[in-house]
Amino acid sequence: QKEVEQNSGPLSVPEGAIASLNCTYSDRVSQSFFWYRQYSGKSPELIMSIYSNGDKEDGRFTAQLNKASQYVSLLIRDSQPSDSATYLCAVRAGGYNKLIFGAGTRLAVHP
Amino acid sequence: SQTIHQWPATLVQPVGSPLSLECTVEGTSNPNLYWYRQAAGRGLQLLFYSIGIGQISSEVPQNLSASRPQDRQFILSSKKLLLSDSGFYLCAWTRVRGGTNEKLFFGSGTQLSVL
Numbered sequence: 001q002k003e004v005e006q007n008s009g010p011l012s013v014p015e016g017a018i019a020s021l022n023c024t025y026s027d028r029v030s031q032s033f034f035w036y037r038q039y040s041g042k043s044p045e046l047i048m049s050i051y052s053n054g055d056k057e058d059g060r061f062t063a064q065l066n067k068a069s070q071y072v073s074l075l076i077r078d079s080q081p082s083d084s085a086t087y088l089c090a091v092r093a094g095g096y097n098k099l100i101f102g103a104g105t106r107l108a109v110h111p
Numbered sequence: 112s113q114t115i116h117q118w119p120a121t122l123v124q125p126v127g128s129p130l131s132l133e134c135t136v137e138g139t140s141n142p143n144l145y146w147y148r149q150a151a152g153r154g155l156q157l158l159f160y161s162i163g164i165g166q167i168s169s170e171v172p173q174n175l176s177a178s179r180p181q182d183r184q185f186i187l188s189s190k191k192l193l194l195s196d197s198g199f200y201l202c203a204w205t206r207v208r209g210g211t212n213e214k215l216f217f218g219s220g221t222q223l224s225v226l
Contacts, residue, residue, distance in 0.1 A: 004154075034214070043201055043217040044155070088154065090215070096162055097143050097205040097213050098170075103154035 002027040002093050006102035013109055019076040021105050023089030026070070032092035033065055033072045034099065039085045048074060079109045113138035117202045117218030124225050130175075130189040132221050134202030137183065142204040144185040145215070146177055149199040161185060162207070197225045 003026040013019045021035075032051050036044035050056045050063040050072065062075040072091075076083055086104040093100045117134045124130060136142050143162055147155040157170045159177035167177050174193050178186045185202055202218040 041222070043220040046214055046216065049214060096160055096168075097207075097215065098145070098157060098160060099215050100157070101147075101155040 002030075002091075002100055004089055004091050004100050004102035006087075006089050006105045008103060009106040010108050011105055013079050013107070015079060015081060015109055015111050017079050017109075019079045019083065019107055019109070021074040021076075021087050021089075021107065023072045023074075023102055024070055025072070025089075025091045025100075027091065027093060027100075028067075028070065030067075030070075030091045030093070033063070034090040034092075035061075035063060035072075035074045036088040036090060036101075037083075037085045038088055038104065044088055076107075079107075081109050081111055083107060084109050113204075113216070115202060115204055115216060115218040117221060119221060120219065121222045122224070124192050124223065126194055126225055127191045130187070130192055130196070130223070132187040132200055132202075132223075134185045134187075134218055135183055136204045139183070139204070139206060141182060141207060143207055143213075144179060145203040145205075146175075146185065146187050147201040147203060147217075149201065151198070155201065159187070192225045194225050197223055199223075 005024045035048040038044040048063040050065045056063045060077045064073045086106045088104045089102040090099040114137045145160045146158040161179040200221045205213040
């Protein structure tokens with residue numbers, strides 16, 4: 001069964017620090033990877049997508065992908081209290097654009 | 112621009128009662144549509160997906176069913192709710208033509224409590 005694994009946290013970082021969130025996946029043929037942010041009681045919001053090995057930067061966010069190691073990560077620079085949320089890693093699984101989600105990592109940024 | 116509407120936002124239902132959750136997408140045609148469920152403190156589980164009117168695929172055996180009576184309408188139903196059906200239900204959509212790089216967007220979700 002295809003799986004996506006994340007450390008549940010909570011990951012606690014001080015304001016202004018770099019938060020590093022990690023994710024591993026089991027399906028070696030996966031090609032598309034996504035990070036979603038979910039505030040408590042709200043629906044997930046897409047923040048990053050990555051399809052090729054290496055780094056992809058968007059503002060304070062950097063996604064990193066290593067297909068050989070089946071590993072994808074999200075770095076958040078200059079973390080703010082408003083970044084406190086659960087971050088979900090998602091991997092495309094087979095056809096029809098279906099995504100498999102990890103259970104999420106809870107991030108807490110403290111002032 | 113495309114928007115997805117999902118209602119109701121919250122729902123409290125007794126065990127054994129029926130369920131109907133509705134989702135509609137605006138600003139696009141022939142989207143792929145999905146129903147996910149998130150149990151408390153858990154990840155998202157894909158329940159159903161649809162690639163067209165009347166075409167429904169189930170990912171897990173359960174007490175729920177889905178229907179797609181119109182191109183941009185997706186309905187989640189149950190004839191008799193169980194306690195284990197409680198959770199946060201999310202409708203989502205993607206475009207089709209972009210292939211595997213298409214992004215998945217969620218509606219605002221329905222928090223269902225079965226008592």
